[in-house]
Amino acid sequence: MNMFISVLIGGLVLGCTYGMLSLGYSLIYQASGYMNFTQPNLLMFGAFIAWQCLEYGMPFPVALMFAVIIMFIIGWMMERFVIRILVNKKAKNVYVVLTTLALSIILENAAMLIWDARPHYFPAIFRNSVMKIGSATVSKESILCITVAVCAMVILQFFLNKTKFGTAMRAAAQNKTAASCMGINVNKTIGVTYGIAGALACLGGVLVAPTLYVSYQLGTQLSAKSFAGAVIGGYGNIYGAIVGAILIGLLETFVSAYVSSAYKEFIVYGVMILFMIFKPSGIFNAKVYEV
């Protein structure tokens, strides 16, 4: 039972981190119809910025806020100065995808050059970092990670459905022409979507950093599985992204705890490929087929 609880918490932590990434993928896909491969490296970059802030002696909440704001700006700038230019030039889909890949290569190597290649140990957030649930011991960082992730998802949900700007974002995602006829600044909503995706990735990065090490390969490590999460949930669906990502996180930790850690990657990719073959629309029926 003890093991079950700690494995469950571990799985939820991973699942929430993947969830932050796949939420970003889904938001961007919904808003602009493009795939954004930069997301995992935004996560890594955000974690590094927070780590640097902590090194300068900022308290944790300030560092977190600072990193999230910076990543929001970076995400927004990415759309404003790179992707929008391409879209305005009517570039083909594949060029946009390649651009996001190039951006992620740049981010990854910039991080490697700025903060060198060795993994960095992220300082513990709490002084006494162990707490008990029943008889199982779990770290407070894991609980914080899950709580913040859930809060972020609830706030995002509230923002998209209840606020004026959120409604504008959803309208622009549904039909750009109609939305712009209604006086919505579509470019602005898409830019903010990229910003939110960047901020979410950063949040995920900072919160998972105490559990994993911060290294320039953190993004690559997480990228494929968060994609798998988004696909299983139904690409482009916000709820699907969260559900799929948490499923992947749980699957990964439970397999490595109860079966063998050598097979966890196989099983995760296997499930993803099976989904691709038999139900590419995922749990929440995304639109994936041609015509």
Next chain:
Amino acid sequence: MEKIKQIFSSKRNLVFTAVVALLILIPVMMENNIIFKQSKYVYLLLCLIGIYTIATSGLDIVFGYTGQISFGHAGFFCIGAYGSVLLSHSEWGLGKYMGVTLPPLASILTAAVLAAVIGALLAFPASKLVFHFLSLLTIAFNQLMLLVVANFAGLTNGYVGITRVPQISIFGFSFNTVSSKYNYYFLVLFFVILFLIIKENIVHSRIGRGFIAIRENVMAANGCGVNIKSYKIMSFAISAFYVGFAGGLYAHMVGFISPDTFVQNTSVIFITMLLFGGSGNLAGPVIGAAVITVIQEGLQSLSDYRMLVYGIFILIIILFQPQGISGLSKDISGFIRRSGGGKRA
């Protein structure tokens, strides 16, 4: 004689012949110290360009002609390389378990056929998916291949990799990359020309027109009686054969393979080469492979900054070319045509 005259009357064939003649002359010039001062490195670079040309041409069949994206062609490259090595190495794979080995060229061919079969299998789900999901599926395929190769250490020696890959020889004539300088270069050149001719014939046949119809408009193609699914499967299989063959040539040239060669980045490099040179034509993959390989080798001296500069380079080219990267080659060819097009006006 009439036939030969006909062949050379077309400007296209003339250019093709001139390029081949130049490529055959390069070793002669190098032996006589006219260019490059006969270093082994240049031969290695030329061989690499040739191998990447074959791989990129294969990708071109899927991407340029059929209009399907793939970010996982390094997976086929991997199948070709590992398949060929496991079939021909005396200490691994077939040699280890059965005690028999195939001669390297036969093993490359077998591995390429295997890649084609796996490509066809991959195309079954892939033939239904739209652009983004296809790229996801191919990425997942690449990752899966990497995992298989990295984790079955008994078969593939894991991340350590396999060394002392046997060299290619035909009837005792060795294409060793160490002892002889340009034999392997001519072998690669032969295969590049062969594969380009095959590709040109495929895309101008009924099958190729089917591919192009799918690229232009799926629904119209379906209406005209093109069987979308089987044509997409064919396209993936042919493409996988090309890339698998290139992988085999690569493994036997370098003499060492490890999973690090077949990561996601390699697939991205293939796509970059194709987009740089221009997709959907014969010369595009050649230009792209040559330019990107030379740039990558040139950036080696920057060591740690290499990938950063490479990323910025891709970004700048995409941003400042209205048609994406291939616009550059179009602009250049347009410029050449304009400057020499007085007769036609």
